[in-house]
Amino acid sequence: MAKDRFLAQGVTTTKRQRNGKPVNSSSSKKDTRRANKATALKNIDDSEDDDDVIGDVDNLEHTYGADRNELSSDDEFLETAAEKRLRLAKEYIGKVKVATDADTGEFDAAQIDRDLIAERLLTDARERSGRWSRRIAAQFAHPVDSQVGYRALRNGHRLPVTCVAITPDGHFVYSGGKDGSLVKWDRVSGKKLKVFSGQKKKLANHNLGHCDHILAIAMSSDGKYVATGGRDRRIHIWSVQNDVHLGVFHQHKDAVTGLVFRRGYNHLYSCSADRMVKLWNIDDMGYMDTLFGHQDGAVAIDALQREQAVTIGGRDRTLRLWKIADESQLVFRGGTATDQRKLTKMLKDDDKTGKDSESNEKTPATDASLLRKQNPDAKADIEQHRDLARRLARDEVELREQCLDAVAMIDEETFVTGSDSGALSLWSIHKKKPVFVHHVSHGVHQDNTEAEKISGGDEETAVGQKNPVRPRWITALAAVPFTDLLFSASSDGFIRMWQLRSGKAPGFDLVNVVPVAGYVNGLAVCELPSKDQLVTKKDIVLTAAVGQEPRLGRWAKEKARNVVKVFHFPSKHTVNNKA
Structure with missing residues (x-):
């Protein structure tokens, strides 16, 4: 005679839960933690005895990540979109620094980071948006x-x-x-x-x-x-x-x-x-x-x-x-x-623009009045x-x-x-x-x-x-x-x-x-x-x-x-x- 499936141990536990008799969950969780701790200690002991386990790089890749230079073409997908954007941005900023160094000779790196690099990135973003950004006149x-x-x-x-x-x-x-x-x-x-x-x-x-x-x-x-x-x-x-x-x-x-x-x-x-x-x-x-x-x-x-x-x-x-x-x-x-x-309005606007630019000591060198x-x-x-x-x-x-x-x-x-x-x-x-x-x-x-x-x-x-x-x-x-x-x-x-x-x-x-x-x-x-x-x-x-x-x-x-x-x-x- 085949064993009745309703007499299985898992079904009995389930029926008890349905009847409103809860299982002692605290004791079961403690038992689980003890078993996991014992297993971990056992693995540590085994790793001390076996040096090959420590040197297995394939088992550590998922935890620490592999070297990008050693990855094959099938593993390139591990680089996320955010990591790629960060890498490309660093490469671009490095090129800007090299170009600025070659153009100006001696320079202050902090000043370049604040002014030239930021301005260049902003200019490129504006050009991609289709708006004029460079002031060259x-x-x-x-x-x-x-x-x-x-x-x-x-x-x-x-x-x-x-x-x-x-x-x-x-x-x-x-x-x-x-x-x-x-x-x-x-x-x-x-x-x-x-x-x-x-x-x-x-x-x-x-x-x-x-x-x-x-x-x-x-x-x-x-x-x-x-x-x-x-x-x-x-x-x-x-x-x-x-x-x-x-x-x-x-x-x-x-x-x-x-x-x-x-x-x-x-x-x-x-x-x-x-x-x-x-x-x-x-x-x-x-x-x-x-x-x-x-x-x-x-x-x-x-x-x-x-x-x-x-x-x-x-x-x-x-x-x-x-x-x-x-x-x-x-x-x-x-x-x-x-x-x-x-x-008449055009003449007044020109006069106002000229007076404002002449009275303002902080007017940039690109102002039209200074150029005139x-x-x-x-x-x-x-x-x-x-x-x-x-x-x-x-x-x-x-x-x-x-x-x-x-x-x-x-x-x-x-x-x-x-x-x-x-x-x-x-x-x-x-x-x-x-x-x-x-x-x-x-x-x-x-x-x-x-x-x-x-x-x-x-x-x-x-x-x-x-x-x-x-x-x-x-x-x-x-x-x-x-x-x-x-x-x-x-x-x-x-x-x-x-x-x-x-x-x-x-x-x-x-x-x-x-x-x-x-x-x-x-x-x-x-x-x-x-x-x-x-x-x-x-x-x-x-x-x-x-x-x-x-x-x-x-x-x-x-x-x-x-x-x-x-x-x-x-x-x-x-x-x-x-x-």
């Missing part, structure tokens, strides 16, 4: 020496130069002109390396080059490709290394007015007078997508590392941020106007602009934006536009209107100034009466991405260097001027790479496409040569407070 606020770092690339184009691009390493410069030719230059020697001549319209082979004005040019971030677009409605792709033509795109229905490569990718964005924005993949030499929205021809485009681009619509006076991944767009409305109240004192050219230009603003405010002149002509991205959330009224506008994705406007940034045409001097301030011949004011429109913009430095140009004979303000109040201030005669139809700027990637003090190279005529027409003409001008600005680590 103060390094280039010293007076420009026309004999040092300046070079004019001549005899490359028969007609006005319309656009320019520079490779990321700063070795080569590409320029396009109204003669339909693309020219490759050596920046250091100034020699002309290669000329891709324009094709005749009647006998043109559209697969070899442009047969009309080249209006836009773009350089890929890896320095392998150059893209050009022109009035012949075509986009041509060229190889930088082999100097050969790679392909052509002809999907646009009107002149191609703007080109830009996405940073870190070989994705090309183009805008055209046909009001469309198109996307291209240069690695596959294929078309990707088309974006619609502008009510007038788009005249300029810019992009950074995110999958988005910003365009301006010319006479529809809109700035549009295209979020390609989300298939959406943000529309910003331009059309700002100057009046007596705004001009060290640069007489910038100071004189500022005073001249203030005199012009006073005259316009006195005569109650109203200048309204009729067309947006240039755009540049400072970071993924901030951009600058220039218009035909001479206004430089600072935009943010958080507001539909400009957060800051600098009116008549490049002055007015000379005939207004001469008429003002001859009239002697007579009301009948004032600037706003018989001689209507013709401001100089902004023809080109460029910015060093994720920094506080940007450039603007027109036909007044100067390229102006601006510094973004720090703090809660948005805006920018003039810190330097570069003399250039003629219409500046295009600007390109790059930071020269250093041997150590962690060094933040880098020289910059600014290239300008200069011509006798504007880029998109022939309604005006200046006495100048059709050249490409290159400026090399050495960085200054500290600002001389005694200047």
Whole structure:
């Protein structure tokens, strides 16, 4: 007869617990502790007798952890995510210390830990978030020496130069002109390396080059490709290394007015007078997508590392941020106007900023007022602009934006536009209107100034009466991405260097001027790479496409040569407070 399972010892104990008769738990726990203690003492005695047990490393790995160098590939999972982050952070801080030691020689380790390393880590975090963080404008606020770092690339184009691009390493410069030719230059020697001549319209082979004005040019971030677009409605792709033509795109229905490569990718964005924005993949030499929205021809485009681009619509006076991944767009409305109240407020704000900075002894060396004192050219230009603003405010002149002509991205959330009224506008994705406007940034045409001097301030011949004011429109913009430095140009004979303000109040201030005669139809700027990637003090190279005529027409003409001008600005680590 089989044993009944209900007579088992465990079941009997369970039934007693169910019947409300508890088991003596205290005695059972004591017995368990005694048994464990006896077992431990026995193991210690055995380990004293047997030395092999102590030397068995495999039995100790789970308690003390194995040496990371002796782990096999299957044991790498023992490092947790927190340990990995800590290890990578220590390695990065070590690299920063080595780079700083090599750059400064003798240094205080504690001071570097507090300032340089923390600042570098914060800067990298901000750049990854898409916001500007590096302040470099103060390094280039010293007076420009026309004999040092300046070079004019001549005899490359028969007609006005319309656009320019520079490779990321700063070795080569590409320029396009109204003669339909693309020219490759050596920046250091100034020699002309290669000329891709324009094709005749009647006998043109559209697969070899442009047969009309080249209006836009773009350089890929890896320095392998150059893209050009022109009035012949075509986009041509060229190889930088082999100097050969790679392909052509002809999907646009009107002149191609703007080109830009996405940073870190070989994705090309183009805008055209046909009001469309198109996307291209240069690695596959294929078309990707088309974006619609502008009510007038788009005249300029810019992009950074995110999958988005910003365009301006010319006479529809809109700035549009295209979020390609989300298939959406943000529309910003331009059309700002100057009046007596705004001009007077601009002058008062400048006075307040200057007094506050001069009265504050703790003002940093990067403050705009201190930089002006060290640069007489910038100071004189500022005073001249203030005199012009006073005259316009006195005569109650109203200048309204009729067309947006240039755009540049400072970071993924901030951009600058220039218009035909001479206004430089600072935009943010958080507001539909400009957060800051600098009116008549490049002055007015000379005939207004001469008429003002001859009239002697007579009301009948004032600037706003018989001689209507013709401001100089902004023809080109460029910015060093994720920094506080940007450039603007027109036909007044100067390229102006601006510094973004720090703090809660948005805006920018003039810190330097570069003399250039003629219409500046295009600007390109790059930071020269250093041997150590962690060094933040880098020289910059600014290239300008200069011509006798504007880029998109022939309604005006200046006495100048059709050249490409290159400026090399050495960085200054500290600002001389005694200047």
